[in-house]
Amino acid sequence: MNSGGAASQHRRQSRRPCFPYLSLILSFAVLVATVNGGEFTDSSSIISRFQQYLKINTAHPEPNYHKAADFIVSAANSLSLESQILEFAKGKPLVLLKWAGSDPTLPSVLLNSHTDVVPAEQEKWAHAPFDAHLDPSSGHIYARGSQDMKCVGLQYLEAIGKLQISGYRPIRTVYLSFVPDEEIGGHDGAEKFADSEVFKKMNVGIVLDEGLPSPTDNYRLFYAEKCPWWLVIKATGAPGHGAKLYDNTAMENLLKSIESVRRFRAAQFDLVKSGLKAEGEVISVNMVFLKAGTPSPTGFVMNLQPSEALAGFDIRVPPTADSASLERRIAEEWAPASRNMTFELGQFKQKVSVFDEFGKPILTSSDSSNPWWKLLEKAIRDANGKPGKPEIFPASTDARYFRERGLPAIGFSPMSNTPILLHDHNEFLNKDEYLKGIDIYESVIKAYASYADHQKDEASRDEL
Incomplete structure (x- = not known):
C-alpha cells in the first residue's frame, strides 16, 4: 500500500497559529537552559516544558492532536528545524522535523515517538492525569504519557537544543517524527508514514523508537517485539x-x-x-x-x-x-x-506477521554485525549510563512498521530505577530521571549523526 498520494493532499508546511505556546517557548534554544562550563543550569525551564506537553490531553478516543502538533512545531521553529505536518488521515496530524546534516548522501537517522496516550480513570489517580503534578518531596511528575511516551519525544528536542548550543552540527540528517494513533494500532500513523513516498525520500538508515522503564540502573534495549x-x-x-x-x-x-x-x-x-x-x-x-x-x-x-x-x-x-x-x-x-x-x-x-516483507523474522541484529547497536551501547556508557542486555519487547510498538520494511529499529526509553507504569494508574517519571535521559539522548544523537562509515551502513542493512 502506498500512501504518498493521500499524504500530499493533506501535507502542508506548518504555519498554524501557536500563540498559547509562544510565551512558553519564545526561543527553545535559549530557554532550554543556560550554559555554564558546558553544563545546563536552567532545569526548571526544561521541566516546565515537559509539564506543558503532558497537560495536552491526547488520550483516546478524542486526542487533541492539533494542540500537541502546535506545541511541537513551536519548539522546532525555535530550534530552526525544518517542520511539516502530514495528514495521512484527516484530523490526525503527523509532525515531521528535520535537522539537516552536512552529508545528505548518508542514510538518515529517524527518532520516532507518538503523541497519543491511553485513557485514564481520573478517580483512581492520586493527582489528575493531565495536571502534570510535580511532587516536591519525591520529584515525581504524575501524568498520563509521562512514561509512554511524551518524555521521549521532548527529550529528543531538548537533546538537540543542547547539541546546538554546544556548537555541534550533524553529519547525517536527523529526522524526528511525532506520530498519531500508536495506542490503537498505528494504522493511520506510523504504518501509513512508513509506506509513504515522503518516507522513502528520507533514506532512513536507523530508527529509534520507544522502550520500557527499567526498575534497575540498567537501560533496557529492544531488538524486536511481539x-x-x-x-x-x-x-x-x-x-x-x-x-x-x-x-x-x-x-x-x-x-x-x-x-x-x-x-x-x-x-x-x-x-x-x-x-x-x-x-x-x-x-x-x-x-x-x-x-x-x-x-x-x-x-x-x-x-x-x-x-x-x-x-x-x-x-x-515473538518473532x-x-x-x-x-x-x-x-x-x-x-x-x-x-x-x-x-x-x-x-x-x-x-x-500481524512475524516476518518482514522479505520473509525474514522481524528483528534487528544486536551483535557486532550491527554498528548501530554498538554505537548506542557506547553512547549510553559515555553518558554514564549502563546498557542492559538485548531484549524482545513484550508488547507492540510502531517500530514494527519500520522493521517490516527491512530497516534496523531499536526500542529505547532512557528511564532507569523507574517502576513500569505504562497504562497504569498514577503513571509518573521522576524529574531527575527525565533530565538524565536528555543527557543520554544528547550522547546517542551525536554518536548516530556523526557516524560516517557508508560501507558498514549498507552492509548492516543487508544483514538486517
Whole structure:
C-alpha cells in the first residue's frame, strides 16, 4: 500500500497559529537552559516544558492532536528545524522535523515517538492525569504519557537544543517524527508514514523508537517485539432452559476453550517465572472480554441458556516463535469446529506477521554485525549510563512498521530505577530521571549523526 498520494493532499508546511505556546517557548534554544562550563543550569525551564506537553490531553478516543502538533512545531521553529505536518488521515496530524546534516548522501537517522496516550480513570489517580503534578518531596511528575511516551519525544528536542548550543552540527540528517494513533494500532500513523513516498525520500538508515522503564540502573534495549494477534472466538449452541443439562451448549464449549487457553498461558508464564525465558520470548495470551447471556431490564435472564457466547483474546507472538504451530493450536484446540466453535468473521481481528516483507523474522541484529547497536551501547556508557542486555519487547510498538520494511529499529526509553507504569494508574517519571535521559539522548544523537562509515551502513542493512 502506498500512501504518498493521500499524504500530499493533506501535507502542508506548518504555519498554524501557536500563540498559547509562544510565551512558553519564545526561543527553545535559549530557554532550554543556560550554559555554564558546558553544563545546563536552567532545569526548571526544561521541566516546565515537559509539564506543558503532558497537560495536552491526547488520550483516546478524542486526542487533541492539533494542540500537541502546535506545541511541537513551536519548539522546532525555535530550534530552526525544518517542520511539516502530514495528514495521512484527516484530523490526525503527523509532525515531521528535520535537522539537516552536512552529508545528505548518508542514510538518515529517524527518532520516532507518538503523541497519543491511553485513557485514564481520573478517580483512581492520586493527582489528575493531565495536571502534570510535580511532587516536591519525591520529584515525581504524575501524568498520563509521562512514561509512554511524551518524555521521549521532548527529550529528543531538548537533546538537540543542547547539541546546538554546544556548537555541534550533524553529519547525517536527523529526522524526528511525532506520530498519531500508536495506542490503537498505528494504522493511520506510523504504518501509513512508513509506506509513504515522503518516507522513502528520507533514506532512513536507523530508527529509534520507544522502550520500557527499567526498575534497575540498567537501560533496557529492544531488538524486536511481539506481534499482536487479536482473536475473537465464538461458540454456538441451541438455547435451552436454565435448569436443563445437555451437551454442546455455547457456554460449556466456550468454557472448555477458555480452560485450554488458560493452561497454555500458565505453561508460558511458568517459563518466565522460572527464569528460563524473558517475558518478551514467550507467547502471551490474555482474555480481554467475555460476551454472553440474554439481557433483561434487571440484568440477565437467569433461566435461559444463551445460544452463543464470545471471548476475546490479546495474543502477542515473538518473532522467534513457531507461528504456524500456534495457528494449528487455535484451530484444533481452542476453537475446534467439532465443538461448534468458530473465529469471529472466520479470521483474526488483527494478525500481524512475524516476518518482514522479505520473509525474514522481524528483528534487528544486536551483535557486532550491527554498528548501530554498538554505537548506542557506547553512547549510553559515555553518558554514564549502563546498557542492559538485548531484549524482545513484550508488547507492540510502531517500530514494527519500520522493521517490516527491512530497516534496523531499536526500542529505547532512557528511564532507569523507574517502576513500569505504562497504562497504569498514577503513571509518573521522576524529574531527575527525565533530565538524565536528555543527557543520554544528547550522547546517542551525536554518536548516530556523526557516524560516517557508508560501507558498514549498507552492509548492516543487508544483514538486517
